[in-house]
Amino acid sequence: MIIPIIRTAITGLRRDRASLALSFILPIAFFTIFAVIFGGQHNSTARIKVILVDEDHSSASLDLVRGLQCESSLAVSTRPASKDKKATPLAEYTAATAEAAVKAGDAPVALIIPKGFGQNPISFGGDSSAPQIQLLNDSSDMIAPQMVSGLLQKAAMTAMPVTMAEKGMQYTDQYIGGFTPEQRKRMDNNLDQLRQLKSQQEKASTAPASSGSGGMIAVKARSVVGTDKRSPMISFYAASIGVMFLLFTATGSAGVLLDEAESGTLDRVLSSRVTMTSLLAGKLIYNTLLAFTQLAVMFLWGWAVFKLDLFTHIPGFLVMGLCTAFAVAAFGMLLASICQTRAQLGAISTLLILMMSAVGGSMFPRFLMPEAMQKAGLFTINAWAIDGFTKVFWRDLPVQQLWQQVSVLLAVGVVLFVLARRIARRWEIA
């Protein structure tokens, strides 16, 4: 009697494509997404973007810049990327533009090598006169500044051997009483050999080979974004979790259309003065307002419990909230119009929303993902919404700076709604 039970269950599952998809496709899709995010595939962990400003232009600073540029885990840029590759390269970053770029989210870290660094690059023994390299960072990314700081010390040890040796001699002179003429002559010979070796290495263009201990270079780290935030990352999580649940709510709410079609209510409504376009538009507006209210409640909760700065960002919240709500409402309408039954809608929406949320940054910050995955995220509503809310709540950017996110979300909403309207023709008349 057990076998027939199993057979019946298997037959049922085979006919229930929605359950099949949820049982097999979703886990595989999730496994793949997270495997790619965490670099399990092709060692494609994201390189940390670093903006580098060399105000010194000394031999030591140039060595350090080259050393950092050779670091495979860093993506060092000294000037803003030009959109048109054939155009004249843009001017190099300055301390001010680098700080602005970190604030705008172009890179999580900027390093500024100050004037005079080359004269006194090493800070043995807590030498307070050594010019300090400034490390500007976005405090939403706690990993990047730590990594850059460590790699900076490594680069100093491996890319500036001559400077290190010269500085070592200076300290010996200063604290031990200097070398004998014989010792000095041998040191100078060794230094010449070291210079020749370095020159040969540069010609061979290889990366520095060894690593050393940290603390040689004086670094002064300063957060330029998020320092005044009472509860860092709350706005990020409110947006990322909020968008994911908005997608679920909007899809569920749009599913009422399927209930009405099944019960015959839709037919009856369409036999009145109501047209399909006005019916869908009405539902779209309702679902947009519902999604926006849900978002507002979530942010209010964040304000009340986690000290989220909601009331100082009202215009940005309204703009991003309404645009996001519109896009997710249209997404729900499209799914509801495509699906034949509520069960089908439930399965497909779960599959799509969880995948969009994983890739789009609702489950894991996009800036920690490999670059390809970050680009893939741009095909999701989540990514654009989270980027917009981050601009508002984290970077304190004005509403005008949201034009990209607003344009994309509105365009997505319009396109999805037009598609939903076309597909809904199946309900209009038999």
Place this chain on the structure above:
Amino acid sequence: MSASSSLPMAAPSSPTPLEIDSLSKRFGEVTAVDGVSLELGAGECLGLLGPNGAGKSTLIRSIVGRVRPDAGRVSVFGFAASSPEARAALGWVPQELAIYPRLTCKENLAAFGRYHGLSGGKLAEAVAWCLDWAALTDRAGDLEKNLSGGMKRRLNMAAGIIHRPRVVLMDEPTVGVDPQSRNRIFEMIEALRDKGAAIIYTTHYMEEAERLCDRVAIIDHGRIIAQGTNQELVHSTFASRSQVVARFANPASETGAWVEQHAGRLVDGSAEFTIERSTQIAGLLDDAAQAGLELLDVTLRRPNLESVFLHLTGRELRD
């Protein structure tokens, strides 16, 4: 409901409430409606009688503009079926309970009233009238899910006439309703008809058609196979003949040949014969006795719509 209380609509281009001309609709290989022509006068109730799958609902949905016919024409007071004028003049009570389960009776009626363009005082008046018509005034604040089956049906009907249409299409409105509620529904329909509404009433219950309808159109396999008043249909099919229904103690295997020999047929174990004169009964019973059949009872019956349907199609209405 009086004509004066109806919604304002464009001047009719035809005085006839509903005209259907050679209407056909196919779904793939199946012809659901096959060249149907009908006409409905003001204040008239036309019964559309046919078994399940005969094409009644498709015909109704074509009239209300929810099915696009492959051929033929439907006009409501001279306007095309899907035109705004026709929509304003038509009221549709679908077979399904097409109402909002999470709204109260009053809210449901108000919602459908708004969909038909009612607002303010007119909407409130229409809702109150419909609640009264459906005897739901005391349940106005109850959710649909808390109503009995009969009440739900009445609410479903009221939602179809909230805009006070002049032509009402009722698609089997008594499905699944107990006899008491059915009587209440009959009274509602009679009240509507008395107020001058033209009604098409689909059913596969012969007794409903006999009670409510001025005329009956019998539909089978998508075609109207006969139409007229109840008497006209019976007379044209049976003239002055009557039906004799005899039950025998013998099994059908023994009676079948004898019944066929006497131009009768077996229906649900009873033998049915059509006779010209009542004096033929005695001869029929003598023959049965001589054939060794043991008679249990015999009934003389005037033919009715069910007999007409059976005669015309060879099938019972509820097959």
